Amino acid sequence: MRRSGISVLIVTLAVTTLAVAGCKKKPPVAFPPASGGPATPAGGGNPPPPAPVPPQPPTIIDNPPVTSTAGKDLNAMTIDDINKLENSPLKPIYFLYDSDEIDDASKKILEANASVLKQYSTWVITVEGHCDERGTAEYNLALGDRRALSAKNYLMSLGIAADRLRTVSYGKEFPFDPGHEEGAWSKNRRAHFMLVSK
Amino acid sequence: MHRLQVRTALMGAAVAALATIAVPVATREVVATAQQTAPPQQAELSVTLSSTTKRTVLAVADFVVPSGDAEAAALSKLLSDVLWADFDFEREYSLVPRAKTASFGAPARPEDVAQQPDWGSSGAGADAVVIGTVTRSGKEFSVKIDIVGAPGSPAAGQIGFSSLYEHCSLANPRFCSHSIADDIHKKKRGLDGVARTRLAFSSDRDSARMGTRTGVLVSGKEIYVSDYDGANQQRFTFNNSLNIHSRWSPNGNQIVFTSYQTSFPDIYVADLAQAGRGLRRPGNGNDRVQNNQAAWSPDGSKIAYVSNRSGNYDIWIANADGGDARNLTNHPAADQNPTWSPNGQQIAFTSDRATGSTPQLYLIGISGQAIERLIDQRVDRPTWSTLGFIAFTSGANFGHDISLLDLVSRQVTVLTDGKGDNGSPAVSPSGRHIAFTTTRWGKEQIAIVDRRGSDVRQITNTGNNTYPSWQPIR
Numbered sequence: 001m002r003r004s005g006i007s008v009l010i011v012t013l014a015v016t017t018l019a020v021a022g023c024k025k026k027p028p029v030a031f032p033p034a035s036g037g038p039a040t041p042a043g044g045g046n047p048p049p050p051a052p053v054p055p056q057p058p059t060i061i062d063n064p065p066v067t068s069t070a071g072k073d074l075n076a077m078t079i080d081d082i083n084k085l086e087n088s089p090l091k092p093i094y095f096l097y098d099s100d101e102i103d104d105a106s107k108k109i110l111e112a113n114a115s116v117l118k119q120y121s122t123w124v125i126t127v128e129g130h131c132d133e134r135g136t137a138e139y140n141l142a143l144g145d146r147r148a149l150s151a152k153n154y155l156m157s158l159g160i161a162a163d164r165l166r167t168v169s170y171g172k173e174f175p176f177d178p179g180h181e182e183g184a185w186s187k188n189r190r191a192h193f194m195l196v197s198k
Numbered sequence: 199m200h201r202l203q204v205r206t207a208l209m210g211a212a213v214a215a216l217a218t219i220a221v222p223v224a225t226r227e228v229v230a231t232a233q234q235t236a237p238p239q240q241a242e243l244s245v246t247l248s249s250t251t252k253r254t255v256l257a258v259a260d261f262v263v264p265s266g267d268a269e270a271a272a273l274s275k276l277l278s279d280v281l282w283a284d285f286d287f288e289r290e291y292s293l294v295p296r297a298k299t300a301s302f303g304a305p306a307r308p309e310d311v312a313q314q315p316d317w318g319s320s321g322a323g324a325d326a327v328v329i330g331t332v333t334r335s336g337k338e339f340s341v342k343i344d345i346v347g348a349p350g351s352p353a354a355g356q357i358g359f360s361s362l363y364e365h366c367s368l369a370n371p372r373f374c375s376h377s378i379a380d381d382i383h384k385k386k387r388g389l390d391g392v393a394r395t396r397l398a399f400s401s402d403r404d405s406a407r408m409g410t411r412t413g414v415l416v417s418g419k420e421i422y423v424s425d426y427d428g429a430n431q432q433r434f435t436f437n438n439s440l441n442i443h444s445r446w447s448p449n450g451n452q453i454v455f456t457s458y459q460t461s462f463p464d465i466y467v468a469d470l471a472q473a474g475r476g477l478r479r480p481g482n483g484n485d486r487v488q489n490n491q492a493a494w495s496p497d498g499s500k501i502a503y504v505s506n507r508s509g510n511y512d513i514w515i516a517n518a519d520g521g522d523a524r525n526l527t528n529h530p531a532a533d534q535n536p537t538w539s540p541n542g543q544q545i546a547f548t549s550d551r552a553t554g555s556t557p558q559l560y561l562i563g564i565s566g567q568a569i570e571r572l573i574d575q576r577v578d579r580p581t582w583s584t585l586g587f588i589a590f591t592s593g594a595n596f597g598h599d600i601s602l603l604d605l606v607s608r609q610v611t612v613l614t615d616g617k618g619d620n621g622s623p624a625v626s627p628s629g630r631h632i633a634f635t636t637t638r639w640g641k642e643q644i645a646i647v648d649r650r651g652s653d654v655r656q657i658t659n660t661g662n663n664t665y666p667s668w669q670p671i672r
Contacts, residue, residue, distance in 0.1 A: 098555065126461065126485075134595050136578040136621045137442075137635075137664060139557055141490065142511055142532040142550070149510075166485045168462050173419065173440055196461070 074120065079195050089116045090125065090193035093151060094186060098135070100146035102154050110151065113193060114158035120198065127151045128192040129169040130176070132185035137171055144169030151191035166196065228377035229364045256291040257317060257324035257348070258282040260304040261341065262331040273371055274304065274332060277341065280372045281328065283427060284379030284393040287655075288630070289648070290386075294322045305329045308346040308357055318350035325351045326358060330378075339371075340364040343378055345386075359386060372429055392626050395426045396669040397633055398434065398444040398453055399644050403661030419664070421455055423470070426626075426668075428644075428657035436474040442665050443491050448498040450672040454480075456490040465492040465503050480520030481505065491535060494518065495542045500564075502526070502536035502545055513547050515564060526566055532557070540584045548577055559590065559603070573603060573610065579622050585629030585649075589613075591621040600634050602649065613651040624666045633657070633666040 074082060074089060082089070090113050093106035102110065117123055129144030129151075148167035156162055176192075177184035258278050263270035279296060286293045299322050305311045311327045318324060331342045341363045347353030359382060366374030376393035383391035400419040421441045424431040435441045440458040447454070447467075454467045464483030469476055480501060481489030492503035498518060505514045508525055511532045516523035527533040531551035538545055543564055548557035552571065559577040562569045578591040578598075592601040592612065599614040600623045614620045618638030625632055629649065636645045644657040644666045657666075 136591050136598060138491070138535055138548075138579045138591075138622070142534055142557075145506065145511060145532070166462075168458075168485075168488065170440070170458075173442070 079198055082195050082198075088193070089113075090195070092190045092192045095147055095189040095191075097132070097185070097189065098143065099189075100143065100150045102150055106151075107154065110154050111158060114155055114160055117155070117160050117164065122198055123195055124164045124166070124197045126166040126168055126194045126196050127155075128194060129167065129171075130174060130188055130190050130192060131172045132188040133172050133175060133180065134185065135172070137173070140171035141169050144171045147189075147191050151193075228366055228374055230361050230377070230381050253290070253292040255294060255323055255325045256285060256328060256345075257294040257299050257322055257326070258285070258296065258328045259299065259302065259311075259330070261329070262304045262306045264333065270332070270334070273339075273368075276371055277332065277375050278328075278330065280375035280427075281330075281379055284376060284391070285382075287393070287427070288379075288383055288389065288391050289653070290383060290389060294324050298322050299324075305346075306331060308344055308355065311346045312349060312355040315349045318348035318354070320350060322348075324348040326353070334368075337368050338364075339366045339368060339374070341366060341374060341378065343382075345382070370430070372425065376425070390628050390671055392426050392628055392631070392668075392671065395450075395627060395671060396423050397426060397428075397624075397644065397657065397666055398423050398446065398455075398669070399633075399658070399663050399666040400442045400444065401658065401661050401663045403663075404433065405661070419662075421453065422663075423453075423473075424657065426646075427655075431658070431660075432473070434468070434470075434473045444665060444667045445493050446667055446669045447494050448496055448670055450670045453667075454492040454494065454501065456492070461485070463488050463490045465489045465501075478519075480516060480518065481523075482520055489514075493536050493538060495538050496540055497542055500542075502538065504534050504536065513545060513562075515545075526562060526564070527569075528566075533560075535579050537580050537582045537588070539582055546572070546580050546582055546588055548580065559588070572605075573608065575610070581623055581625050583625040583629040584627075587629070587649075589623040589625050589632050591623065600632055600647065602632075611651070613647055613649070614654075615651070622665050624668045626668050627671045633668055635664045635666065 091109045093102065093109050095101070117125070127148045129146065129148030131140040131144050135143070145167070148169055152165045152167050155165055175184065175188045176190070177187045258281055261274040261278050263274045282293060282296050285291050299317070302314060302316055305314065305327070311317055311329060316322060317327050325348055327346050327348050329344050329346060333340050343361050343363065344357050345359040347356045347358065361381065363374060363378055373394065379393040380391040383389040398421055401422050402419045404420060418439050419441055420436065421434040421444050422431055423434045434453065435455070435457065437457060437459040441455055443456040444453050446452070451470050452467055453470060454465055456463050457466050462483065462485050464479055465481045467478040467480060481487070481503060483489045487505065487507040489503050489505045492501050494501055500515055501518055502513055502515050504511050508528065510530060511534055512525050512529065513527040513533045513536045514523055515526050526545065527547065527549070529549065529551055531549050533547055533549045534557065535548045536545050537547070544561055545564060546559060546561050549560050550557050552558060556576050557578055558574065559572040559580055560569060561572055576592060576594055580588045580590040582588050586605050588603045588605065590601055590603065591598050593599050596619050597616065598619050598621050599612050599616060600620050602611045602613060613632065618636045620634055620636045623632045623634045631646050631648050633644060633646050635642050639656060642662040642664050643659060644663045646655045646657060647653065
């Protein structure tokens with residue numbers, strides 16, 4: 001894969017926003033917001049509008065999922081319950097094989113996620129980087145790290161504070177779909193968002 | 199003809215006797231009473247492994263047990279089966295299949311071998327026969343071993359080796375045979391055998407569920423420890439998260455590994471004797487300081503590991519307790535997989551700095567000096583052997599193989615044969631075998647191949663098993 005392009009334009013942003021991490025290298029990759037800007041948050045305690053449709057959540061392996069967010073007040077729900085929602089307010093984004101680039105579809109999803117994070121301004125999330133089973137386990141740890149950082153940096157470019165965004169790479173250790181073909185792999189190459197405090 | 203330089207550390211008998219062994223399985227040092235020629239310092243021996251010279255053909259007889267009960271008979275068969283397998287593994291001798299001599303009985307004395315011509319050239323074809331007599335004493339037993347020239351051989355009837363092994367435990371009789379094999383290999387062949395060493399690896403076999411990912415339940419992996427031959431597989435971690443990258447301390451008493459038990463990867467150190475307890479965290483990690491892939495220096499005084507604390511993956515070095523941590527590679531590319539040179543002065547690692555995505559093999563001095571790319575090809579999970587080569591994962595996508603880089607000639611040899619996807623090599627302490635992960639039998643399993651690329655053995659068969667590491671000789 002190619003490493004994502006690094007824009008000189010965002011170096012200033014990088015220095016200021018990533019100062020907390022003491023990062024003097026690998027400036028975060030940021031992307032200009034898609035035309036039209038971030039999606040408008042839904043009013044009141046209602047859930048945000050549905051984001052542009054990503055690939056469906058992977059096959060359910062075991063327990064039936066908790067029902068959707070429709071009509072639920074996220075402020076009243078526990079962190080665990082929110083994370084278990086089938087129709088999570090924070091949608092995953094998907095990547096091409098061996099890539100950490102944020103494509104246009106993913107940008108729209110991240111814009112919707114950013115809107116949710118702006119609506120729930122105390123939420124802190126972990127961005128998990130995941131990979132499909134191809135490639136060595138060790139290499140995929142680094143690839144998952146790059147994917148998580150790509151998603152984090154794009155959210156930061158949309159105005160989400162760095163201290164609300166943690167990242168972790170699971171490499172290829174936690175496939176969402178255990179299959180061994182592209183249908184499964186495409187679901188497993190993702191950045192996944194987990195609420196950790198609210 | 200292959201010629202292997204085997205570095206051999208000869209321990210004094212007193213040291214060997216004092217060394218305490220090892221949980222998870224309760225084992226105690228088996229004491230050999232035969233005279234040990236024990237220079238106080240390390241000696242270097244040269245062992246010639248020949249594929250053209252005829253090896254001595256060895257048969258292992260059923261051992262004699264004093265009582266005729268079924269338990270004793272089973273013990274006898276187990277001890278000789280395991281000893282046979284240990285010899286077969288190291289390939290110093292050519293072994294007569296056990297089934298071929300099953301009807302020959304259990305010789306109690308060297309004369310009994312001499313009187314049974316079937317052992318020799320007119321039958322099983324052995325040059326020599328290993329015989330043993332077991333004596334039980336409470337929960338312990340001892341084994342008297344003799345190696346006797348087989349009928350028809352030039353040394354027919356002569357005793358070529360004799361030793362008494364005491365303090366064998368009924369709780370783990372396999373360890374007794376392993377001790378005998380290592381002792382005979384040492385004294386007869388000058389070889390540091392690995393029969394008493396163990397493997398550590400990760401497995402999802404107990405499939406503890408880590409939590410929910412929007413409707414999908416995710417399984418964790420725990421660290422397990424087994425004998426080198428796959429026997430006695432026992433769970434070592436119990437935290438229901440992801441536990442990977444195990445590596446042994448040079449003294450073989452501790453394991454360092456990466457665990458996600460706080461939701462973020464950090465390196466943990468645990469004593470072999472305290473599975474699941476007493477964890478130490480030399481990386482002092484948190485959600486902003488994530489550490490993984492630790493490896494001890496050969497003298498045990500330092501650790502190298504991967505950390506993202508400077509913003510991306512770099513190789514860091516610290517004292518074994520985590521003190522004086524410093525960034526060794528300090529590069530915006532992803533630097534991973536540190537492995538120490540045998541003299542502790544250099545570290546080999548992988549980096550995608552030249553390619554933007556493909557990891558390649560680099561060498562750096564532990565003061566950060568003299569960085570050098572070793573070969574221009576994709577390399578993952580290098581492991582540096584004391585025998586002057588680095589084992590690594592080569593290839594891409596599903597076509598990974600285990601390869602060896604000779605550090606003198608810079609020649610690369612592919613060890614595995616393209617069957618399945620192969621990765622994460624770990625070199626045995628003698629350098630003669632490589633453990634690795636393979637999918638050739640379906641799920642991910644741990645296998646061992648010898649360093650010529652032959653004699654592949656399956657070590658695990660339950661669940662998915664990955665990231666093997668090989669315990670040093672203690």
